[in-house]
Amino acid sequence: MDIIRSTYYPLPIENVDTDQIIPARFLKATTRDGFGENLFRDWRYKSGDSNKPISDFVLNLPQYKGEILVAGKNFGCGSSREHAAWSLLDFGFKVIVSSFFADIFKSNALNNGLLPVQVSDSFLKKIFALDSTALLTVTLETQTIVIEESGETETFEINNYKKTCLLNGYDDMDYLLSQIKQIEAFEALQKLVPIN
Amino acid sequence: MGKTLFDKIWNSHIVKSIPDGPSVLYVDKHFIHEVTSPQAFSGLEKRGLKVFRPKQVVATADHNVPTHDQHLPIKDELSRIQVKQLVDNCANHDIELYGLGHPYQGIVHVIGPELGITQPGMTIVCGDSHTSTHGAFGSIAFGIGTSEVEMVLGTQCLLQNKPKQMRINIEGRLQKGVVSKDIILYIISKLSSSGATGHFIEFAGEAIRALSMEARMTICNMSIEMGAKGGLIAPDKKTFDYIRNRRFAPVGNDWDEKLEKWKKLFTDKDPVFDCEVNINASDIEPMITYGTNPGLGIAINNAIPELDSIDDEGEQQNFMKALGYMNFRPGKSLIGTPIHHVFIGSCTNSRIEDLRLVASVIKGKKKSEHVSVMVVPGSQQVARQVYAEGLDKIFIAAGFEIRQPGCSACLGMNEDKIPEGEYCVSTSNRNFEGRQGRGARTLLASPLTAAAAAITGVITDVRELMEADDCR
Numbered sequence: 001m002d003i004i005r006s007t008y009y010p011l012p013i014e015n016v017d018t019d020q021i022i023p024a025r026f027l028k029a030t031t032r033d034g035f036g037e038n039l040f041r042d043w044r045y046k047s048g049d050s051n052k053p054i055s056d057f058v059l060n061l062p063q064y065k066g067e068i069l070v071a072g073k074n075f076g077c078g079s080s081r082e083h084a085a086w087s088l089l090d091f092g093f094k095v096i097v098s099s100f101f102a103d104i105f106k107s108n109a110l111n112n113g114l115l116p117v118q119v120s121d122s123f124l125k126k127i128f129a130l131d132s133t134a135l136l137t138v139t140l141e142t143q144t145i146v147i148e149e150s151g152e153t154e155t156f157e158i159n160n161y162k163k164t165c166l167l168n169g170y171d172d173m174d175y176l177l178s179q180i181k182q183i184e185a186f187e188a189l190q191k192l193v194p195i196n
Numbered sequence: 197m198g199k200t201l202f203d204k205i206w207n208s209h210i211v212k213s214i215p216d217g218p219s220v221l222y223v224d225k226h227f228i229h230e231v232t233s234p235q236a237f238s239g240l241e242k243r244g245l246k247v248f249r250p251k252q253v254v255a256t257a258d259h260n261v262p263t264h265d266q267h268l269p270i271k272d273e274l275s276r277i278q279v280k281q282l283v284d285n286c287a288n289h290d291i292e293l294y295g296l297g298h299p300y301q302g303i304v305h306v307i308g309p310e311l312g313i314t315q316p317g318m319t320i321v322c323g324d325s326h327t328s329t330h331g332a333f334g335s336i337a338f339g340i341g342t343s344e345v346e347m348v349l350g351t352q353c354l355l356q357n358k359p360k361q362m363r364i365n366i367e368g369r370l371q372k373g374v375v376s377k378d379i380i381l382y383i384i385s386k387l388s389s390s391g392a393t394g395h396f397i398e399f400a401g402e403a404i405r406a407l408s409m410e411a412r413m414t415i416c417n418m419s420i421e422m423g424a425k426g427g428l429i430a431p432d433k434k435t436f437d438y439i440r441n442r443r444f445a446p447v448g449n450d451w452d453e454k455l456e457k458w459k460k461l462f463t464d465k466d467p468v469f470d471c472e473v474n475i476n477a478s479d480i481e482p483m484i485t486y487g488t489n490p491g492l493g494i495a496i497n498n499a500i501p502e503l504d505s506i507d508d509e510g511e512q513q514n515f516m517k518a519l520g521y522m523n524f525r526p527g528k529s530l531i532g533t534p535i536h537h538v539f540i541g542s543c544t545n546s547r548i549e550d551l552r553l554v555a556s557v558i559k560g561k562k563k564s565e566h567v568s569v570m571v572v573p574g575s576q577q578v579a580r581q582v583y584a585e586g587l588d589k590i591f592i593a594a595g596f597e598i599r600q601p602g603c604s605a606c607l608g609m610n611e612d613k614i615p616e617g618e619y620c621v622s623t624s625n626r627n628f629e630g631r632q633g634r635g636a637r638t639l640l641a642s643p644l645t646a647a648a649a650a651i652t653g654v655i656t657d658v659r660e661l662m663e664a665d666d667c668r
Contacts, residue, residue: 014514015389015489019628024609028260028274030234030281042630047616072510074390077423077489078628079607080325081232082341102423103359103393104325108341121510159357161217171343173243176351179211179220180248183353186211186222 002167004094004115005137005148007066009058012128016071017078018105022087024079035083036090059091063132067094070127070136074098075116076105085112095138097145099124110162111171117145123154140166198464201430202361202396205336205461209319211353218355224318226252226348227304228291230282231259231609232323236346237285247289249352254313255286255293258303259324260609263572263599266296275610289349300443302575302601305329305543309413310577312442316431316458321348326543326625328419331428332412333435334461336396338426359425360470362395363463366403368477373659375553376411377545377623377642379403380418381483381493383475389491393423395470398463403477404429409438410549417544418625421490430462482658484621485640486530487518488629496645496657499529521629522637523617530639530655534566537620538650539632540643541572541599542606545623548581550643555590557647557661563595564653570612571596572604596650608633621649 026038044059046052053060069088075098076084085108088096096109097117109116117138119127126147127136135148140163146153158166165171176183199207211220228236233255240247247253260275270276279296286293294300300307305326308314314330320337321327323345330337340354347354364383384391397419404412412429419427436455439445446454481495492515494500500519503526506512519526540546540554551573563569571591573579579601582588591598605612606624608631614620616635623646627638639655648658 012513013517014510017489017626017628019607019626019631023630023634024259024607027231027609028272028278030278031238032235042634047634072514074393074423077389078325078420078626080323080339080341082235082323082343085341100390100393102390103425104339104341108343111341111343159217161214161355172355173239173343173347173350175355176220176347176353177243177245179353180351183211183220183222183351187352190222 002141003137003139004067005135006068007064007133008068008070008097008127008136009064009066010128011058011069011071014072015074015077018076018081018084019078021076021084022081027081027083032086034090035087036092039087039091067092068097068136068138069093070097070124072098073100073121075101077102080104080108082108082112085109085114089114097124097127097136110166113166115140115166117156119145119154119156126152197468198466200361200463200467200469201334201398201428201461202336205317205319206358218357220353221319221356223321223348223352223354224252225254225308225313225320227308227320227322227327228253228255228345229259229304229322229324230257230278232342233285233345234278234281235342236323236349237289239343239346240349243350245350247291247349250290252352253291253349254308255282255291255295256301256304256307257282257295258601259603259607261296261602262610263602263604263612266600272611299576302577303543303546303603305413305417306547306574306578309333309409310442310575312439312445315439315454316435316461321354325420326417328424328426329413329417329543331416331419331426332409333439334428334431334458336426336428339420359396360394361398362392362424362471362473363398363400363469364473364475365401366399366475366477367401368403369406370403370477370480373482373644373662374480375642375644376407376414378480378483379477380415381485381490381640382480384418384422384490385483385493387422387473387491389421389489390423392419394425396425397427399427399429400463405432408549409434410547413547414544418490421625431458482642482645484530484645484655485627486522486524487515488521488627489518490625490627490640492518493640496655497529497531499527500524502527531657533619533655534653535621535639535649535655536567536618537614538567538569538646539605539620539622539624540570540646541574541604542624543574543603544625545643546572546574546578548578550623551578551582551587553643554647555587557644557658558594558651559590561594561651563650566653567650569596569650570599570605572599573601575601594650605632607631608636614638621646621655
């Protein structure tokens, strides 16, 4: 992952919790695949088993497409279900933009190569004011998000370690496995001076 | 500069720190359940790995299990496969499983403490956001995602950045009819559902010290509902007395040695917190939520706020969206609002003390005929205690239905769901849209307040029922 240049879906709602992103009744699967079809299930489809779309929900509006979701603050609060990140990725999102992310969602997203981009409230407002053809460019290397139309730019924070991982396709597991000897040494020391 | 309780535990679990990056944090105990672990096991197997420290992992089936006829095969095929996969994964990796049919089965955050597995000074993780519950014992406990479950299964470690720290001091004494659930709903209503994001909270003060261990668990359980990484409480005599003689509590010399260490687990005199909040316990009234996040709560006799009392434009939209979903209006009181269901259960309020509180309100009374009431004990051990104490007779005489242990209608993953549009007063932790079933309207409250609503059929100040009882 380095540069994502795309139109976006606007979801100007605050506190979008992981129960909205993927309701619990869809967490019965034992693989990571296929969650995209139930992404935002209860906002996207009418009640009952039928797949009747709710026509004014943003994912059902034909003018919107792209790999970026832009949402109100405190995105991803609530449950730790990683299925939320999997469903967003499976639908085709690569970047989520918000003015604030819940902690566990942020870790889950990063652990799956889904980039959370935290911008200021004012920049978020500017994005929401754009029309559906507007392009956003997110560059991980320079940690910038640009509104193509106006050239307005904001930088975003990302932990240096995580950035390196994303750019190189490493994950935390690779790193931890490389540290097994040190982990064992730590355990041996604990046995001499047990923490518990 | 003094160290905080959090610092002491955190520092003693750091294997190494990456310069300009996270630290390798060692995990003492790892709880797993059927919903967030299958993909972690398959990830591990894809890498050709076995579980690194199976003796430090404990499993149960809770989220996706039926709450009746647990001796029969699970009817729902996907649920059956998921639970079976947990059984197979535990067998293949030599992990202790307290699954369906086991006398220790129950909600993961109920069984850890009641078995004495949860102990002070530990680092504890689980693929569930309410792992913060275990912080009540003076441990660093937090929820993780499935990729992280895989990391802990594979290496017993996680890469973590040290969170900021907040202390919430609650001094003074609680009013009658006010319990720990009200304390935490009050705090969240003040700080908002994102107010503690990025922080680990220490709950302290006279009112916290006065709480039982089970009541402390309710407080720490809902730390996540204000966005916190976790919440913890310094261990004290109550903590040690609770753990002593439990199934996996240390014994003999081991107990003596651990006790000496546990007694050092407190925040020093001159600590540095990133944020401190002071609350007077006597200001807290029985609480209830009216919206679709746990921060939208009020004292039960207060009116829902007026729109113009909210400054931020985004929050105004949020508030109106929540009221639209709940079909409530700004400025209105909830007292007297008819409800359809009462759910007593979840990792927040399904322990024996919670069920005793409910029984104390309903004893000798019958539920309103318009209300269905489900009592779901948090574990098999809690359920056995219910029957041993005869609470079952009180519940049944009142027309309550007693189910078998599991997460049940807290998250509506199994068939225990609240129908669309209906109101449920729930002792659980989340009132999100659709949390208890599509279109379900959840009002979070204490076991006392939930019990009162079950009897009257409407939102009720439990103190009125308690006073009437006092007069009898």
